[in-house]
Amino acid sequence: MKWISIRKYPFENLKGDRKHYKENYKLFINAFNFDEWTYYEQVRDLRKFLSNDRNYNDCQLDASNVSIGNMHWIDHARFFRNKSLGRTWLVSQPYGYELKEIKTFVEELNLVVYPLDQKCGFYYAKGTIPIIVMTVEDSKNFFIGHDNLKKRLMIGV
Secondary structure, eight states: OOOOEEEETTTTOOOOOOOHHHHHHHHHHHHHTOOOOEEEEOOOOHHHHTTTTTTTTSSSHHHHHHOOOOOOOOSSSSSEEEETEEEEEEOOSSOOHHHHHEEEEEEEETEEEEEOOOGGOOSSSTTHHHHEEEHHHHHHHHHHHHHHHHHTSOOOO
């Protein structure tokens, strides 16, 4: 995978209110301290990948690993990471989803999912709803960044 500097907005070809989306993007990356991103691509073991285990492709494909790429909620997805903290998250911004369905799927992989407020979106904030998939360990620090992001966007404040 080729990782890209966080300074490059990941949806350059997006039409519409890009200035607003780029502002949301800067708030997002600053709230969670990311330094790189890459395009979503199928990995054999998503849990290992998000745990920064370099052996994420050293396994057989099974039903759960194959099916994630076919999930309708994997839309406008990118991986974001902080190298120094060893944290990698899958961020997807689908047009709609059933959170219960996603939770069931990611919990089988021993991962967690958190939806963000639609206002936090940086793809098409009026039509997509951002979700984050991460390891259980990373979820312990999620709310610090999430609260910071909410304050900056004035959501529920």
